Amino acid sequence: xxxxxxxxxxxxxxxxxxxxxxxxxxxxxxxxxxxxxxxxxxxxxxxxxxxxxxxxxxxxxxxxxxxxxxxxxxxxxxxxxxxxxxxxxxxxxxxxxxxxxxxxxxxxxxxxxxxxxxxxxxxxxxxxxxxxxxxxxxxxxxxxxxxxxxxxxxxxxxxxxxxxxxxxxxxxxxxxxxxxxxxxxxxxxxxxxxxxxxxxxxxxxxxxxxxxxxxxxxxxxxxxxxxxxxxxxxxxxxxxxxxxxxxxxxxxxxxxxxxxxxxxxxxxxxxxxxxxxxxxxxxxxxxxxxxxxxxxxxxxxxxxxxxxxxxxxxxxxxxxxxxxxxxxxxxxxxxxxxxxxxxxxxxxxxxxxxxxxxxxxxxxxxxxxxxxxxxxxxxxxxxxxxxxxxxxxxxxxxxxxxxxxxxxxxxxxxxxxxxxxxxxxxxxxxxxxxxxxxxxxxxxxxxxxxxxxxxxxxxxxxxxxxxxxxxxxxxxxxxxxxxxxxxxxxxxxxxxxxxxxxxxxxxxxxxxxxxxxxxxxxxxxxxxxxxxxxxxxxxxxx
Numbered sequence: 001x002x003x004x005x006x007x008x009x010x011x012x013x014x015x016x017x018x019x020x021x022x023x024x025x026x027x028x029x030x031x032x033x034x035x036x037x038x039x040x041x042x043x044x045x046x047x048x049x050x051x052x053x054x055x056x057x058x059x060x061x062x063x064x065x066x067x068x069x070x071x072x073x074x075x076x077x078x079x080x081x082x083x084x085x086x087x088x089x090x091x092x093x094x095x096x097x098x099x100x101x102x103x104x105x106x107x108x109x110x111x112x113x114x115x116x117x118x119x120x121x122x123x124x125x126x127x128x129x130x131x132x133x134x135x136x137x138x139x140x141x142x143x144x145x146x147x148x149x150x151x152x153x154x155x156x157x158x159x160x161x162x163x164x165x166x167x168x169x170x171x172x173x174x175x176x177x178x179x180x181x182x183x184x185x186x187x188x189x190x191x192x193x194x195x196x197x198x199x200x201x202x203x204x205x206x207x208x209x210x211x212x213x214x215x216x217x218x219x220x221x222x223x224x225x226x227x228x229x230x231x232x233x234x235x236x237x238x239x240x241x242x243x244x245x246x247x248x249x250x251x252x253x254x255x256x257x258x259x260x261x262x263x264x265x266x267x268x269x270x271x272x273x274x275x276x277x278x279x280x281x282x283x284x285x286x287x288x289x290x291x292x293x294x295x296x297x298x299x300x301x302x303x304x305x306x307x308x309x310x311x312x313x314x315x316x317x318x319x320x321x322x323x324x325x326x327x328x329x330x331x332x333x334x335x336x337x338x339x340x341x342x343x344x345x346x347x348x349x350x351x352x353x354x355x356x357x358x359x360x361x362x363x364x365x366x367x368x369x370x371x372x373x374x375x376x377x378x379x380x381x382x383x384x385x386x387x388x389x390x391x392x393x394x395x396x397x398x399x400x401x402x403x404x405x406x407x408x409x410x411x412x413x414x415x416x417x418x419x420x421x422x423x424x425x426x427x428x429x430x431x432x433x434x435x436x437x438x439x440x441x442x443x444x445x446x447x448x449x450x451x452x453x454x455x456x457x458x459x460x461x462x463x464x465x466x467x468x469x470x471x472x473x474x475x476x477x478x479x480x481x482x483x484x485x486x487x488x489x490x491x492x493x494x495x496x497x498x499x500x501x502x503x504x505x506x507x508x509x510x511x512x513x514x515x516x517x518x519x520x521x522x523x524x525x526x527x528x529x530x531x532x533x534x535x536x537x538x539x540x541x542x
Contacts (some may be wrong), residue, residue, distance in 0.1 A: 101126030145177035219541030230514025328361030338376030368417035497530030
């Protein structure tokens with residue numbers, strides 16, 4: 001493989017007089033930047049079997065020509081070009097990931113964001129030491145494997161390829177993918193030959209992507225529309241304006257500002273922002289205000305166990321919902337004594353009754369149940385019946401005070417947490433809260449933690465960029481780690497688009513009602529691209 005990479009430059013000049021788009025190419029990739037449909041006919045596709053598919057995908061901005069008036073239907077497609085067209089077919093956007101999945105895909109390359117978008121959704125599989133060979137022609141069996149990963153369907157019996165004369169030429173790693181695309185009719189071969197090692201041509205690409213579009217349209221999951229799913233963001237460590245700006249970058253449709261807190265007087269502390277109330281209505285965002293206890297065990301016991309104080313608190317919260325026109329409340333009581341288990345359930349039941357006439361949502365935050373004192377107060381089954389939603393806090397696998405450093409939320413741990421949770425709670429009444437933060441662990445010579453601090457993903461990314469060590473991908477936990485040294489040794493388990501998307505898709509696959517983010521201000525801008533891609537992907541029915 002040559003190590004040379006061309007720099008691709010596209011200039012689009014629109015003539016107001018003729019309304020004809022002229023495309024100047026100086027080493028330009030014909031799939032790097034699709035031209036807008038302008039009615040220009042390709043002179044070289046009249047005899048192509050993929051004529052209609054080429055015209056259709058060109059009109060959609062998925063494919064474009066190799067030069068003005070020419071499509072070059074027999075020309076081979078590179079791996080980078082194929083992934084780019086595939087992403088566009090799925091409606092994805094490029095992701096400028098902080099960590100590259102492949103060592104031969106530089107961040108300055110035009111295809112970097114497209115390959116990262118595919119990697120985060122597991123369409124292509126990379127790792128910190130993997131190579132992608134972006135400028136090599138993609139083979140038919142490689143394309144078949146990517147399509148099979150897209151639809152995440154088992155290929156079934158090998159009999160589906162028995163009709164191919166060249167079956168024995170299909171690589172073992174591609175066999176299931178070829179079986180799948182053959183069974184679904186995406187790729188059919190020619191004259192009983194699949195030609196697995198042949199380069200995929202531009203006309204084959206058009207036909208294949210058109211079939212994929214048809215399939216996804218037929219299987220689109222309307223119930224999974226982001227318009228009807230909950231995407232809740234907590235306001236923390238941000239001004240109102242900063243919070244609003246972040247929400248506009250994200251897929252958040254439900255705001256949860258930290259407005260109400262219990263206190264010793266029995267009168268709730270009220271930090272409601274009138275400007276955020278106005279802004280939320282202007283931007284069609286719901287507000288489920290958070291009600292906290294500041295992790296005060298004694299105060300929480302005092303309020304919950306007293307019939308008078310409990311009723312007084314409930315009345316104040318119901319009045320606040322009415323006065324401010326809130327859409328709901330999120331109860332986030334941490335460090336609740338196990339002896340208050342029945343009182344907590346009663347509080348939620350009575351508060352839900354008080355909110356019923358206002359048609360306001362009541363959600364309760366709960367931690368994963370691993371049989372510790374921290375969760376002893378949660379009667380998951382009864383709380384799930386009483387509240388409209390339970391929000392499962394999918395983080396703190398390794399808590400800040402632990403002497404054992406580790407991930408805030410590894411995929412295996414989160415998967416087990418979800419498994420336990422759905423034994424008592426209907427996923428349709430559940431929201432999965434995911435971490436937009438990580439921990440910076442300070443280690444001693446034996447690798448134990450001597451200190452830790454919670455940091456935002458922007459600060460995490462700054463530390464990664466300054467580190468002389470390369471992040472290492474761990475397949476077992478589906479996460480990167482990186483170490484660096486100042487006066488002491490530090491280690492980070494990274495929360496970035498690739499690991500976060502896998503956790504996000506777990507919630508999608510389990511049928512959760514939505515997601516929550518702790519905390520909104522902790523996100524890096526690239527992370528929102530990853531989350532939006534995950535939403536678009538499932539909307540495609542894949």
